[in-house]
Amino acid sequence: KAGVTQTPRxxxxxxxxxxxxxxxxxxxxxxxxxxxxxxxQGLQFLFEYFSETQRNKGNFPGRFSGRQFSNSRSEMNxxxxxxxxxxxxxxxxxxxxxGTDTQYFGPGTxxxxx
Amino acid sequence: xxxxxxxxxQVNVAEGNPLTVKCTYSVSGNPYLFWYVQYPNRxxxxxxxxxxxxxLVKGSYGFEAEFxxxxxxxxxxxxxxxxxxxALYFCAVRDVGNNQGGKLIFGQxxxxxxxx
Numbered sequence: 728k729a730g731v732t733q734t735p736r737x738x739x740x741x742x743x744x745x746x747x748x749x750x751x752x753x754x755x756x757x758x759x760x761x762x763x764x765x766x767x768q769g770l771q772f773l774f775e776y777f778s779e780t781q782r783n784k785g786n787f788p789g790r791f792s793g794r795q796f797s798n799s800r801s802e803m804n805x806x807x808x809x810x811x812x813x814x815x816x817x818x819x820x821x822x823x824x825x826g827t828d829t830q831y832f833g834p835g836t837x838x839x840x841x
Numbered sequence: 842x843x844x845x846x847x848x849x850x851q852v853n854v855a856e857g858n859p860l861t862v863k864c865t866y867s868v869s870g871n872p873y874l875f876w877y878v879q880y881p882n883r884x885x886x887x888x889x890x891x892x893x894x895x896x897l898v899k900g901s902y903g904f905e906a907e908f909x910x911x912x913x914x915x916x917x918x919x920x921x922x923x924x925x926x927x928a929l930y931f932c933a934v935r936d937v938g939n940n941q942g943g944k945l946i947f948g949q950x951x952x953x954x955x956x957x
Contacts, residue, residue, distance in 0.1 A: 760945070772945065772946070817885065830875075831887060832886070833884050835884045
């Protein structure tokens with residue numbers, strides 16, 4: 728079974744631009760979560776989606792948004808990019824959104840904001 | 842608030858020796874605990890989890906972890922370290938009781954270095 732895929736793998740943007748990242752979960756998985764990883768803040772939760780509904784949201788400004796489609800694929804969008812948004816963005820999928828479920832992570836999208 | 846602590850930024854071990862990567866947690870309700878490993882420029886790979894039952898959990902690549910409720914710890918162990926085990930290890934917790942859904946709370950990570 729194919730793992731979680733994320734596209735693109737690398738992105739370079741300039742301040743003020745916006746960016747959209749894509750995540751395809753493992754086949755059959757209906758829950759997708761997004762995390763931001765930076766050297767200073769570590770791994771921080773962004774959003775969780777299940778059946779096209781956002782179930783949880785982390786403490787990020789409104790510039791960060793996301794959505795999930797009927798095929799469980801998910802996208803996240805960051806508008807008005809800031810230098811501090813440079814990070815590795817990780818997507819994880821699980822069967823449903825239960826606490827016992829294992830989240831399987833994709834390889835991440837490395838975003839660099841210049 | 843739920844939290845996870847990994848008290849050691851780095852652990853150095855000689856190949857063939859046992860290794861331990863420490864993790865302590867603080868949650869209200871039942872803790873669901875996970876260990877992940879991250880190799881350079883890669884995503885996180887799942888190693889093992891504790892949900893309920895036996896306090897000793899066995900996982901991938903020969904790793905195991907011991908859940909200790911009284912000490913609120915979930916240390917990762919391996920009897921004989923390999924050079925290829927060198928990577929960044931993350932402990933994470935999810936507290937279902939507070940309706941946290943799928944959200945994982947991660948420790949800051951421990952860099953494991955295994956020398957030949």
